[in-house]
Amino acid sequence: MFKKSSATGIGILLAILGVVLFSTKAVMVKLAYEYQVDHVTLLLFRMGFALPFYISIAFWKKPLHPKEIRIKDYVWVLFFGFVGYYLASLFDFMGLQYIKAGLERIILFIYPTVVVLLSWLFFKKGITRSQTWAILVTYLGVVITFWDEIQIQGEAAVWGGFLIFLSAITYAAYLVGSGWLIPKFGVLQFTSYAMIASTLCVGVHYAFSGNFELTHYPWQVYALGLAMALFATLIPSFLVSAAIERLGASTFSIFGSLGPISTIVLAYFFLDERISALQIFGMIIVIGGVSLVSVKRKAKH
Template structure:
């Protein structure tokens, strides 16, 4: 029994580590987006390039998985299409659109609401019981993130309300995706589900571009292509697979809570890439978020 508990504990911590790494990589998309926006690229074009560069990887993995996997039912196919449109089409599009109007810090703060949406949906829709430890971890990390980004929230522009609402919609959409994928991944498999859902999302984003923008918009400076490749692989392909593997190992609610490291990681990445200063308040908030994640790691499995 002791060996079994030790093995389960080890697997849980491995899953949590995978979730943390996925959250950090996924958070960098906001910084990459800000760099791309400097070249006059809009959200529709940005997300189209992102998916164009990531789509070949998802197609390859999808084909590989399909060769040995059990055929999907009609219901599972429908669920995958819905999840693909919710999770990485609608959510990503609203996020990148909102980033045109608000700072990276405020965007991260709003997206940090995702775990609470996951928990609330779990409570009221799926009738799941939330432990006191989970609430404590979430509360402490919320406090840390508020400290980190409070100054960003106070900085307003003419379109800050619009940008905030767009990113809020992104957070809600992604929360629904996480919960839906958590139920489906057990039957379909993590790699297969991500590959199929991302193919759906990629096609939707690319079709949207050609419907709303002229083909001439595909001609961009080389820097845009380079940043889009980074956005496509390191900020999309890797984190979505890491997140889905984590959901498979530790569940949607815990994986989403582990994503609390994302807003904090942005501090150091922004300082390194965008030369933004790190203050004592930001460091204090970082400590609180890490404390919350530590509490989460002590959750009994």
């Protein structure tokens, strides 16, 4: 009993640390933009600094079931690395040029609703009436959250929100489509392969559109790129995996709502971002709607 409660306590701590660290990414991106770095270069720094670690993991951890893996499976890994980490990150970094870090996290938080919708569209998995209402309430919460921002920034807020929504869609597509590959490769192995593939995509993107002045930025840009790679990408991915192993996916999902809250708090202290009472009300609606969708989805499984 003591060992079980101890493992649960450690799992809760790991879950909280992982979610909070993931939420620091948007704040660090906004801080880096103050030094006039473009989104492609910043994304290259983030992925480039993390690449050696993921290559090491790929060599250290072999696939769980190598005999079941075919060449087409590696092709799918490349595809999902492109969609789930390259496109999702690209849209996210682009959107953060237009909206607050706190609002970005609220939109990204709705990805479980997108997972449900994509599963319904492409895999004919049913949606209950309560899930439908929860999804509608969630998107109503997003509209409420953005209402004040649209009044202030106009089209910029709409465009930034749309880009972040595309990020949520591409990440959800990655989760829906890649589920059958993870048992073959293993979580760490699959993640590492997908991250390596996405880094290659970022490198190709930079080769076509970058300014090739990677050594001309202030030291803060490199420090923030390294911090994003370690503290907002690599370390929390391991913390979350360890937390899920101890708590289970259903219990871990409870801590997901800490993401938007911690981002808003961090953005308040580091970016001087202010969130209105209406936006807080909208955030509560979003968290409630997503939590209800997630609970119903877990119950069905």
